[in-house]
Amino acid sequence: MYSLFLSLPPQADAPNPLMSLLPFLLIIVVFYFFMIRPQMKRQKELRKYREALKKGDKIITTGGIYGRVTEVKDSQIIMEIADDVKIRIDKSAVIMDMSDAVRK
Incomplete structure (x- = not known):
């Protein structure tokens, strides 16, 4: 058992x-x-x-700055944001072109 x-x-x-x-x-x-x-x-x-990217392209940066490319270097871009106002940014800061931002 x-x-x-x-x-x-x-x-x-x-x-x-x-x-x-x-x-x-x-x-x-x-x-x-x-x-x-x-x-x-x-x-x-x-x-x-x-x-x-080439000269004349319209772009937007990651910071929200709209502008136009005036010169392209290896890792940097010279960007015109207003008449005679140019800034130098890194290519990695570019997120899109303005045609993408304006689409409806």
Whole structure:
């Protein structure tokens, strides 16, 4: 009688470890396609835009300054913000051109 209480319950089949990891893998895939990949694409487009800047382009800086490019150097831009008022900014401070800001 005592041996009945000490006996172990019958073992069920062990769950597949892949099935327990599947929800985490799906979450990672969803994050990649909906958050990481689009952000990388935007960064790539912005980098191409900054590299393609040329004299006469209208731009906006990260600080909200509107102006026109008068000279492009390696990592800097000379930008005219008013008549005979020029400032030197880093290329990384350029976020868009004014045609993007004016769209409705």
